[in-house]
Amino acid sequence: MKKIYKFIMLALLAITVFATSGFTTSIKADQKDVTYDRIMKRGYIVLGTSPDYAPYEFQTTSNNKSKDVGMDISVAKDIADDLGVKLKIKNMDFDSLLVALQTGKVDMVLSGMNPSAARRKSVDFSDVYYKGGQSILINKKDAGIYKNKDSFKHKKIAAQTGSIQYNLAKKQIDGAKVSGIQKGADLILALQTNKVEGVVMEKPTAEAYAANNSGIKVIQGGFTLNDDETSTAVAMPKNSPVLRKKINTTISKIKAKNLLPQYLKEAGTYLKGNTVNTSMIHYWKYFAMGVGYTILISILGVIFGFITGTLLALLRLSDNKVLRGLSAAYVEFVRGTPLMVQLMFVYFGLGLFVNLPALTAGIIAVSLNSGAYVAEVIRGGINSVDDGQREAAESLGLNKRDRMRFVIMPQALKNIWPALGNEFISLIKESSIVSIIGVTDLIYQLKIVQSDTYRGVAPIVVAMILYFVMTFSLSRLLKFYERKFNNG
């Protein structure tokens, strides 16, 4: 409940004051350090971490292998280097980290961990190496205007919907118009496209974004926060005075060289699998997968659409008035409503009865939609056959089936190939709508790349070009065959 939050702050403050004064003195007692000795003997130090908290520590996959990265990992590497040992990383639940320390499973923990009083009871902490907090991202060009939260009075500012940042902005900036936006990448986009003047974000995340977007800049939030909950330190087993000293030395070095911003920047580039750069070529796999799905959906849509369409066209030609009416109504209705609602209807409506995966729902919706258009194409094809052909066949005594089979259909099919080809082309474009239910087609991937690279427009342009290449080459191919067909 929202009311808890403020209260917690106060409670924490009280506890921490008590804890830091009460316990910190009792640590220096024993200069023997089993942990340190063990590390030096083995030649490696085991880091325990819970890699689900970007940009502190998180996993990234490249070449199908996952790897731990993040600011804390970089710090841990420095510690290992300074100790002259190798670094081994053990991933576990956050809750198990302290137990692992106490039982000697790991030698140190860097996991965005606050050196809280309660924790100090069971483990040792190094000096604080990072102080987080809430920052504000602004456009560089506005650097003169916005200094901290107070510059945003009566301005437009954004934060993630329902987040702590959102509440901070609402409560601590007078008269600001706060927009809630769901995704980090969209927040950046909103900022870059001047839809808001600033974005409130947790400091390290803000720094990761700023490091990867030349146009934006982090400024101090200046929010009233409890100091303690924003600091991060290294945890190690109780009674590790030597290790603690060594680690503090490394931390001092890191602070002196101001290495953390660089580590954060690196972490930013890793976010969601981004290994080195934010160039679009680097993301070719995403786009390729998107193109694959787009083509898959279009092809299946065309095939099932053709089957549906043929059935509908045959119903339309049947002698049964009811069937004719049903077919006509279906075609009219489907052609009269947007694919978007049809898709929602299939996904959510049919979903009431069977659990449809998004991809299946997408293909079904696209096929049913395409079927209506194909039905009209086929009907048009049949109508395009000169009525004289029917009359000639009829006056030769051929019955209805034979007339269809030998005379009308072969000519109709020949006439409709180009229209079917166009239907295929338009499916490639229209299938883009399935992204709204989460099918990983080209548009969906474009959004992923957007949020991965924190770049708004480049992925759109790439997707646009890819769509164009697909539709254009297909239409050329079709024209080529059509010409061949007509000449041959």
Added chain:
Amino acid sequence: MKKIYKFIMLALLAITVFATSGFTTSIKADQKDVTYDRIMKRGYIVLGTSPDYAPYEFQTTSNNKSKDVGMDISVAKDIADDLGVKLKIKNMDFDSLLVALQTGKVDMVLSGMNPSAARRKSVDFSDVYYKGGQSILINKKDAGIYKNKDSFKHKKIAAQTGSIQYNLAKKQIDGAKVSGIQKGADLILALQTNKVEGVVMEKPTAEAYAANNSGIKVIQGGFTLNDDETSTAVAMPKNSPVLRKKINTTISKIKAKNLLPQYLKEAGTYLKGNTVNTSMIHYWKYFAMGVGYTILISILGVIFGFITGTLLALLRLSDNKVLRGLSAAYVEFVRGTPLMVQLMFVYFGLGLFVNLPALTAGIIAVSLNSGAYVAEVIRGGINSVDDGQREAAESLGLNKRDRMRFVIMPQALKNIWPALGNEFISLIKESSIVSIIGVTDLIYQLKIVQSDTYRGVAPIVVAMILYFVMTFSLSRLLKFYERKFNNG
């Protein structure tokens, strides 16, 4: 930071134990009750509340007047009724509520407030009237299978992305597949469409949803929680023994009659302006506004599309090879890519230079897109004019401009009216895509109604029918005029 949460629980537990034992005894001291006397003298009781916490208390607008509603408000009304006075409501920031109590600005506070130790120092609290907590929503048909959180081991369960509930589900249900979903209504939809087996939600909210959706049911979460942070009581000025007694009587009555579920249900129906029912007719204003925007965008799209299209067609016919090529390239490119990417390109791409409101961006994208199609329609219209017409005009000595103006164009325009009409119809459907950038068209409204009524399919069906009515009547109208045109 995520790590804080667990720690807070422990801290709170400690504090509350201390608080409840330490302070509760000191209250009965003074039987004189100024607050009570003041209330009875004035004939009304002033309730202080911060109406931004549905379903406890929140604002709803009907007929352009906002009104406070919610469970707490209902309880407050009962209190006033039992006291035999009127209820006046004062809205303020949550943070100011206690001060208002202490300074006599308000007589009592019901605002989802926990009777915490810190607060008990400055104000009195009634008995706890509601215990919240975390519940799980399930489909009624599964009532036999799922009893509490432990039934969900290795099952699919959902919660709001990044919420406390999400973490609870992850941490306290072994092996559950937890999906994060952003919006409450989508959570319900996911449950109703069997995409997940259960949804973790705060108790009162869960109850509000269940009360308004016959197919779903609330079960106990059974999560390990600190009891205190889930209870809610009435706050009143210190030393209000009489008032406190009276209020406790009312609370007992409410508990005895089990009125709270009903109050929660009522609160649910109010959520986001829903006054009484979730029938679609009730939402006609939303749909009407959506239809309005859809039509507006389509009409403007057709008009600007026609202007753009005419320009493009004229360029295409010009003698300048470069202009011809540019026009052809534009048309090919736009027709070869989905409107969805074009829209994103305009909104985010142009947004880098000027701050485009979503509606404007939508209209620009739709017009630019439509322009390409209209250009082809116009070109087709010109081509459809028999070449003999040009030859006849040419052999009469008419120059190029006159040929266009007097002979070709009038016939071309006559030929393309139906195609332009169809373009209009397809714009009605395609404009639906602008909802993704937040233009409040019909699809957007459909989503709002979905989340407002917690009903997934009905709004889709209504929107579908509305789209169909629009396109169908327009196409009939066009056919009517076309026929008239051809006969007259």
Added chain:
Amino acid sequence: MAKEIIKIENLTKKYGKNTILKDISAEVKDGDIISVIGPSGAGKSTFLRCLTLLEKPTAGVVSLEGEDLTKKTQKEIEHVREKVGMVFQNFNLFPNMTVLKNITLAPIRVKGLSEAKANQQALSLLDQVGLSDKAEAYPDNLSGGQRQRVAIARALAMKPDVMLFDEPTSALDPEMVGEVLDVMRQLAKSGMTMVVVTHEMGFAQSVSNQIWFMENAGIQEKSTPEEFFSNPKTDRAKEFLSKILVK
């Protein structure tokens, strides 16, 4: 007296409110060569199509060899049509089949002939119309005159009792008209009963034994060619002839 093949009694055909054919009675006897002439829009094509029920008459009776066609179901009519060959102004060959297939399709599917038999018969018919070398050609590669001759062969392959021609030469270039009329002349000589809508007065005069002059939704005059061309009975026929012959 020759056997009666087609008998038309009080035939009326309307499209909506427009009366195209009004109360026409006439008969075609075995061996008759009837030329139907008249101005454009007189209803000649509609009349011909009513004879084989490609158009359903609004009222009246059309009997083929004594059987009333208007009473028959769609299926029965399909069967009767075998007996009536029809040749159209626009040939209406099936462009998706070779000439041979065009001719053999109906005999095989409708009469149940074996393919070998049907091919043999088709080749002899092609020979008859002077196109034995075009059996494997597709209609699109033939000249207009050739197409029309194939269309005649196709109709003959069903061994009809009567052949209907609807302006068989008017879609042809002038220099191809002759070859088609030659085939029709031959056919007439062989004793085939024929009803020919035509603007070729020479053909009408020299080949037919009756001229039916249609105008204004009815047959205004039935005469022998000699009578009709030298001394038409009605003023309308006179006017028509004056227009069409004096150039």
Added chain:
Amino acid sequence: MAKEIIKIENLTKKYGKNTILKDISAEVKDGDIISVIGPSGAGKSTFLRCLTLLEKPTAGVVSLEGEDLTKKTQKEIEHVREKVGMVFQNFNLFPNMTVLKNITLAPIRVKGLSEAKANQQALSLLDQVGLSDKAEAYPDNLSGGQRQRVAIARALAMKPDVMLFDEPTSALDPEMVGEVLDVMRQLAKSGMTMVVVTHEMGFAQSVSNQIWFMENAGIQEKSTPEEFFSNPKTDRAKEFLSKILVK
């Protein structure tokens, strides 16, 4: 000797690799009535269209009253075209204008006549072709013969020095052919220079002073009508005539 109006020297026209016209030389003198006849596809239409540069010749010279048209720019050609009237097989009237507007458009826009003057002249031309009552009608409401007569009036309204006709009667129902030929005959009598592509042998024989027989991308024979019909010089002309006359 009469003035030379059109002179064609070594005219060649190709579409891609196909040679449609090959090295044609000919001339049209003031007052000539020339009938161009020949089988379909011989290139007659293409030839006619080359005379007014609706088709650009591939090689050769077309001169109008001494001016070489092939050397002119598009703009200059537009100007020259006033002097050449053209009548098409399919009339090509402007369906979006009344008959009167069809006739007056070019005089007003090209020659700069006042509307009153143009109307007056148009009405007299309509009278001449027997359609004075149709001035306010739209082309769609006219019969084929009427349309073609309006098309002739439209061409005449520019007071051309020569009139070109491309099969002016072959899209007409037979009974309408006469009325159009009558107008053309009148025109010939009034001394208009005319080049007429036609299949109407009667007209060619009785009205023209020269017959040009085209086949195989060239003019194979230029004769007087008497010579041509009684004793054609080339075998091809003989064959053509035998096909077209003997029905």
